[in-house]
Amino acid sequence: MLPFEWYLGLSIIVMGIGIFAIATRKNLIKQIIGIEIIISAVHLNFIAMSLYFRNGYVDPFAQTIVIVSMSVGAGIIAVALSLTLKAYQHYKTLNTRRMNKLKW
């Protein structure tokens, strides 16, 4: 089995990619993808911890939380994408710098 640090390292790298996406991309869809990447990094971290923090067995609680989080995440992504669609229809652009007016 791989050592625990490898999982943590991968998790940090994935997290960094996600934050990089949010910090540099102006496109709304790319930002949402960035958020999703961050969430998967967190999931990976949870699973790794569930494996290595108990000797001899896998902690079911962490796994449950990850499964719940994934199903909630599916819901979030659906809402986020539908909002994106509406925003695109309204502003005729996906550039977030131009979506700065709350009122028409």
Place this chain on the structure above:
Amino acid sequence: MMLPYAPWLAWLIPLITAILMPVFNKLGKKVRDYSAIGAIFLSVIFSFSLVLDILYGKAYNILTGETLGTIPYDWEINWLPIGDVNGDSVLDYITAGVLVDPLSVFMMCIVSFIGLLIMIYSLGYMHGEPDMVRYWFWMDFFIGSMLLLVSADNLLQMFYGWEMVGVCSWQLISFWYKSKSPSDDPRFPTEGAYNAHCGLKAFIVTSFGDIFLVISIAVIGFATWAAFGVPTFNFMKLAQQTGWIGELAHWGILTIVSIFLFTGPIGKSAQFPLQEWLPEAMAGPTTVSALIHAATMVKAGVYLVARILPIFYAGMGIYDGLATFFTVVAWIGAITAFIAATDGLVARELKKVLAFSTISQLGYMMLALGAAGLSGTLAYTGYLAGTFHLMAHAIFKALLFLCAGAVLHTVHTKYMDQMGGLKEHMPTTYKTMLIGAASLSGIPPFAGFFSKELIFTALWTTDLLALFIVAGVVAVLTPFYSFRMIGLTFFGPKSEHVKKIEEEHGLHEAPKVMTIPLWILAILTIITGFTGPLAERFFEPVITSLGAGHITSLEELYVEYLVHSFTSITTLISLVLISIGFFPAYYIYIKRKVDPKAIVENNALLRGIYTLLYNRWYWNALYYKISGVAIWVANRIRKVQTGVLNVNVLGMLLGFAAMLIYILLMFM
């Protein structure tokens, strides 16, 4: 003889009705209007059912026949638990509750009754207005919050009501924010923008005072914690044990905390130097102005001072710092009364004259209450004078505002120089407004005469001559601006604007639903003055703690009161002062013998004074200077808030990196 749960239901019913207002709206317009008024009507019944309890000295449930306790009766419930350090068990509670004592019941009756008349009047005044759901919601909420404020038994609960009243005033003053007609003020594109600005100004200026109030409430909480072992805000406990004042004196902050406590009333009751929001608050519907000026909102500050006065009075013999508090209250009141009265002399708008007169009369009340604390064993005279003037003012100011509403309803202009000659066309409004103005000026036998007489007596007998002189000067100015207002509105030739209105629609008297409240208030204005000894009897539990003897016979008190009111030296002085103010106004504005404009134009000094007063001593300009500085700073700081997600995330990363470096350095 209280109805079951009367002190609770009196303020809960309007609040709940307000929240249910959209539901009532679905049931129909009539249901909506009458349920809004009905809620206040129930409040009136519940409030007045408490009066007999005060007179008999015990709280008594009329339905079950159960005696709840003696007056002052504090009906407490557990509110916020205070746990021990581990959070395992509850040591004590900060209580919420209602207080059935003379001052609370007195205020509840005034607020609910005046509120009811104004609500009935609204039926006619706001007829056919869109957004009536919003209107009724905020009006009910306003009256309910004010009743919560005056019936609360502790500072914290009172502060809830205090802030709710502030929010309601903001919404109601800017009620017509949608109005698209052009504004007279060049700073705003539309009248609606101006109205919204005025509402926000009222809210911000009063909230500025509230900051200091909430600080002082918190400090009082710490002081009681140190003195009693548990923090308490309960008025009864604060009054019974004054150890907490000792703690404050020990910490050396007694004076500053007491003055911070007074800063809340300075903002709320529009005292100097935070008085400038009240004239602007005229932007709302006239019913709202009447409610703000007569019953709710501005009376809250006077109420708080009257509530805190016996507590500080009890501690005054022991701790020096409290004399400063009373001196500040008295002089702030005196300065306010003077400044507002001079502003009232030159105001152009009908409602602004009334606004300035309100500020001036509130100054009188503060003056009387402050003088009460300074006058040793005669403290009860000032206390009675202040509270009695509060009642008299509530009635005649509601009357004056509702009359002004009737006038505005007919002539569609707010400027007095565009009115004139309305006397024949609006006889009821004219007569009732004349009664109101006479009462405001202090002409016998109207309510204002008696209450001002009490204030003068309180100042005279206690040798506070400097305050007496200021009060005297204001007493000269008051009849002048009152009768200037009457003269410009009802007498003289008709202006071009009035003639135009007459040709187009005809000048008509207000409908019955509006004139009936006017007559009720006018009759009350006439009889209220003669209820002085009854008020004294009503306040007996409070004033005996302020140095008054027990009342033996009401008849003797009556004789003494009437003889004193009409024959004492202060009566003579005040009548002379009123005449000095009244006759110039009579000749200039009612008989129109001389043209005041020409006199002012030809005299450089008078012109200068006119400009100074018309600009309200430039206090308003100073406000905008201060807020201009704040806006300048805010415009620079707001650059940090880009609203761009990329930048925010980068900032987050930088902060995270800084934190990591800090942790690493700590472990190295």
